[in-house]
Amino acid sequence: MKSIAFFNNKGGVGKTTLVYHLAWMYSSRGLSVLVMDLDPQANLSAMFLEDQRLAELWEDGENGTVVDSLRPLIARTGDIAPPHVEMIGKKIGLVPGNLALSRFEGLLSENWSKCLDGEEAAFRVITAFHRIMRQAAAGIHADVILIDVGPNLGAINRSALIAAEQVVLPLAPDLFSLQGLRNLGPTLLDWRRGWRKRLAEMPSQAGIDAPTGEMQPLGYVVMQHGVRESRPVKAYGRWLDRIPGVYREAVLDTPEAKAPAIEEDPHCLSMLKHYRSLMPMAMDARKPMFSLKPADGAIGAHVEAVRACHDDFLALAERIAARSGFAVS
Template sequence: MKTIAFFNNKGGVGKTSLVYHLAWMYADRGIRTLAIDLDPQANLSAMFLDEERLAELWENGEPSTLYDSLLPLMNRTGDIVPPHVEKIEEKLGLVCGNLALSRFEDLLSENWPKCLDGQEAAFRVITAFHRIIELATQNMQAELVLIDVGPNLGAINRSALIASEQVVLPLAPDLFSLQGLKNLGPTLRDWRKGWQKRLGELPDTAGISMPSGKMMPSGYVVMQHGIRDNRPVKAYMRWMDRIPSVYREAVLNEQPTETPSVADDPFNLAQLKHYRSLMPLAMEANKPMFFLKPADGAIGAHVEAVRSCYQDFFKLAQQVASHAGIQVS
């Protein structure tokens, strides 16, 4: 099981759309992929499912969402229960999110320090996401897990990131994303160090599956920048030029003397365009932008845009998967 989280505490950069499209791309290339919605806003679930199906999952009284799997633990009546994996396609599954997930935040915050006392119950709470992901992965025999999280540095995201081996950082070429990187880098190091310290306090008799908590940065994806004549427009370059140095200083904790441009930066996984004209069609058709057909309204210039979109996401999928030791062909 390879787990990759997509995280930036700056919202509105297209993170959820990125996870959605990559999940479809991996499945299309034959990789059994599981998408996990750990954002209490449940936007990823809303992209995959129509409102009617979402209502069924949220209201049917059965364990149908990730939050439902947590309820026995939250109510102190038991441990997690196996999650429902919603089958999107043969090789693509979803563990659906739920707006009620935010209720788990306080319990996570409360139990984080208790792990230092070696309390088994505290470890069960902090590792709940990891163990739910393990069960879901076994359910569909997934090779790759993509985790979507909300744009904050709270306890839910800390637990989600602990369950992640790698972290991809989507960002926009603007001041707010750069500031987000400056906040995020030290936070990742603190969470990693804090978890390693707690692992040393785990009782030998606990018998609980523990995540490694590596959360190693794989690189960044520059989202939604304007393109003219195959080059970023001038308004974005002011901020794009600063991304490589800020990434190294804040995220990698390095003090580089020289840094490359974004285009030449090995930590730059991709620069994705807006595809403004395709997204409304994709939302209406309830499918990824790169699967749009003429019947969906993708005619004329849209045809080439769809083709270009597929190639962009395919190349990005290869880059991201390579850090997880998975080949995409």
Template sequence: MKTLALFNNKGGVGKTSLVYHLAWMFADRNIPVLAVDLDPQANLTAMFLEDNRLLELWDDGQNLTVSDSLLPLMNRTGDIRDPSVESLHPSLWLLPGNLALSRYEDLLSETWPKCLGGDEAAFRVTTAFHRIILKAVGKTGARLVLVDMGPNLGAINRSALIAADRVVIPLTPDLFSLQGLKNLGPTLREWRKGWKKRLEELPTGTGIPVPDGEMRPAGYVVVQHGIRDSRPVVAYRRWLDRIPSVYREAVMGDSISQPPEPDKDPFNLALLKHYRSLMPMAMEAHKPMFFLKPADGAIGSHVEAVRACYADFEALARRIANEVGVPLE
């Protein structure tokens, strides 16, 4: 099992939509996948599920979301509860999120420094996401875990990233996305180093499954870039061309004198179009853009757009699968 987080501390980069579509693509290609919603806004859960099911999930006391699994820790009455997973497809499951997850932020912030003192309870809090994911994988047999997170550098995301083997960074070609990238790279290195230091203080004999905290960068995906005659428009090109060098300096801690163009950059996993006309239909039909049918309104030129969308996401899924070691057949 491999855990892949999709993360950028800059919002509005299409991260949740990317997780949603990749999860469906991997499932369609018979890779058992678990989607995990660790964003307190729970947007991924809302994309996957109908409103009536959301109401059922978010009723108090139902123990059906990530935050419900954390309640004994938050109330200081015990350890994590077994998670409940939503089956969406024979090869796709969802570990649902909840707005109540934001309550876990303060406890994570409080216990992070206590791990340095070898506090067992602090390690249980910090590793809770990792252990919940392990339990969910045990129930589903998922080979790949995709984690969605909110756009910030807070304690919830630190704990979520500690549980990740690899990290894919979604970007948009603009100034703010590049600034977010400059913040993200050093933070990943700091969190990785901080967790390694804490692991040295883990008491022996606790039996707590702890993650390695590798969170190694797997590359970046440029989403929603402007297209005109199959080429990015000038307004975007200015920022797009800077991504390879900024990624190397900020995330990889390296630099080269002549960085490659974005479409030739080995760290660039994909340049995805905006798919402006498909997304509203997909939201209405409650399905991925590449599964839209004529009955959903995908007629005329939309038919070819749906085919192109499937090909784009299939290629991206293949790149990611090869990066994390779960190759598509």
């Protein structure tokens, strides 16, 4: 079982859409998938669930979302509660997000430094996401865990990324994504080093299931680039050309005098096209773009677009699986 986070501190790059579609793609290939919505905006949960069901989970107050599992820690009355997993079909399990998750930020910040003093309670707070994730994954016999986080470098994301074995970086071909990449790379390195330093102080008698904090970069995905005659339009091309070099310098810390073109870069997992009208259609049908049917409005030119979307996401899913070490049939 592999845990993979999808992260960029620049918002609007299609991160949540990517996680949603990969979850459906892996499940369609027979894998059991756990999806963790650790973004306080809970957009991923809203993509999977009808508003009425999401309202029920938020209003339950006992065992509906990730916040309910954290509630004993937030109230300082105990450890994590068993997580609720909302099944989406037979093969996707969702640990729903909640806007109230932002209340956990302060507690995470406070206990990060306390781990250096070997405080057991602090380690229980910092490892909460990891332990919730593992319990939920065991309950559905998950083959892979996909983690969605918000676009920031705060304490919630630090704890979520520590729980991830690997990280995929969604990008848009623009200045802001490149700048986000420059911030993100050193931050991941700092978090990795900081967590390993704290792990050395964890009391052995505590018996806490703690993550190793690997956060191994798997590569990047360029989302929604414009295409004209099978080539990126000029406005995007100037930024695409810079991504391989910035990724090596900022994320891998292995700058090269001349980085390869993005089409030849082994770290580029995919360049996903903008599927134009498919996404609104998919949102109305509450299904992934590559599963749209004529009854959903996918007729005419849309039929070929749906087929191309399926092929693109399948290729990406297989590439991520190959690098993570799990099989896709």
